[in-house]
Amino acid sequence: MPAPVIAARGLVKSYRSKGRPDFVAVDGLSFEVAPGESFGLLGPNGAGKSTTMKMVGAVSARTGGELSILGLDPDRYGPEIRSRLGVVPQQDTLDGELNVRENLYIYGRYFGLPAKVCKQKAEELLAFAQLEDKASSKVDQLSGGMKRRLTIARGLINDPRILLLDEPTTGLDPQARHVLWDRLFRLKEQGTTLVLTTHYMDEAEQLCDRLAVVDKGRIMAEGTPASLIREHSSREVLEVRFGSAHNKDAAERMKGIGDRVDELPDRVLVYAQDGEAALEQVAARDLHPITSLVRRSSLEDVFLRLTGRSLIE
Structure with missing residues (x-):
C-alpha cells in the first residue's frame, strides 16, 4: 500500500x-x-x-x-x-x-x-x-x-x-x-x-x-458512505408528520414499529427494513399522519443515530 x-x-x-x-x-x-x-x-x-x-x-x-x-x-x-x-x-x-x-x-x-x-x-x-x-x-x-x-x-x-x-x-x-x-x-x-x-x-x-x-x-x-449507512442505519426510513403539537404523542404510540423511532421537531422518523410495511403498522394503530414519505437511508440518518441531532442544526 x-x-x-x-x-x-x-x-x-x-x-x-x-x-x-x-x-x-x-x-x-x-x-x-x-x-x-x-x-x-x-x-x-x-x-x-x-x-x-x-x-x-x-x-x-x-x-x-x-x-x-x-x-x-x-x-x-x-x-x-x-x-x-x-x-x-x-x-x-x-x-x-x-x-x-x-x-x-x-x-x-x-x-x-x-x-x-x-x-x-x-x-x-x-x-x-x-x-x-x-x-x-x-x-x-x-x-x-x-x-x-x-x-x-x-x-x-x-x-x-x-x-x-x-x-x-x-x-x-x-x-x-x-x-x-x-x-x-x-x-x-x-x-x-x-x-x-x-x-x-x-x-x-x-x-x-x-x-x-x-x-x-x-x-x-x-468509512465509505455505503458502509456507514449499512452499519448505523436501516435500509429505509419512514417520515411522518402529525403537526408540531402532536408529533410527540404520535411517536410514543409508534414505539415498537421498525428498528427505531426518532422524534424530531417537525416530523417522526421510523427506521425499518420495509418502510411501506412500517406505514401500514402506523395506520393499524389508528394514527393518521398529515404527510408520509418512505425513502432510502442517508448519511443524515447516520449522523442522527450517532449524535442524536441533525446535520443542519
Whole structure:
C-alpha cells in the first residue's frame, strides 16, 4: 500500500481564553488519506472541520498529537507543504480589482511560477472551469457558482498534490452545485487527492470515497458512505408528520414499529427494513399522519443515530 499523503494521530487543537477553560475545537482526531483518494469530513457547523483543515493546510499549529502532510511535519516544514497544496477556502478571497484571467495569473506568480507558465496554466484552468467567455470579466460580474469554480481553478495553479476544499458549495443553488461537482469528479479521475469538509450529506455521498463523521471535535464513525449507512442505519426510513403539537404523542404510540423511532421537531422518523410495511403498522394503530414519505437511508440518518441531532442544526 502506498504511504498516506495525510496522517493524523490524536490531533488536538485548543484555544486559550482568559479566565475560562481552554476551548477544545479538535479533540484527538486520527485518520489517514491515501494518494488519489477523496476524503471528507462530514459534520455540522462548529464540529471542528475547518480547524482541522487549517492544521492540514499548515497555517495553524496543532496543540497536540501527530500530523504528517506528504511525509512532512507542518509545524516544521510549513512553506514546503503549502507549495504543494491547493486550497479552496470557505469564503471566496478573489481579487475584485482584477479580471478572471488576471486572478489566475497573479496567483501563479505568488508561487514563483514563470510568467509564460502562468499564462499557459491560466488558459488551461479557464477551460477546466468553463470560464473562457468570462476571462476578461471582473470578479464582481460573476455568479456565485462561477466564483467558486474560479476559486477551485486558482487552487490548481501550482499543480497541487492535495486539494483542500472547505465547504466548497455552501450558498450555491442546486444547478451550480452539480456543475461544481462535475469539475471535482474530473479532478478525481486525474488522480488528484481531494480533502473536503461539508455538512451536505448528498455532497459527501457524491464526492467522497471515504469520510469521517465529526461532531464536537471528535470522529464518531469512519468509512465509505455505503458502509456507514449499512452499519448505523436501516435500509429505509419512514417520515411522518402529525403537526408540531402532536408529533410527540404520535411517536410514543409508534414505539415498537421498525428498528427505531426518532422524534424530531417537525416530523417522526421510523427506521425499518420495509418502510411501506412500517406505514401500514402506523395506520393499524389508528394514527393518521398529515404527510408520509418512505425513502432510502442517508448519511443524515447516520449522523442522527450517532449524535442524536441533525446535520443542519
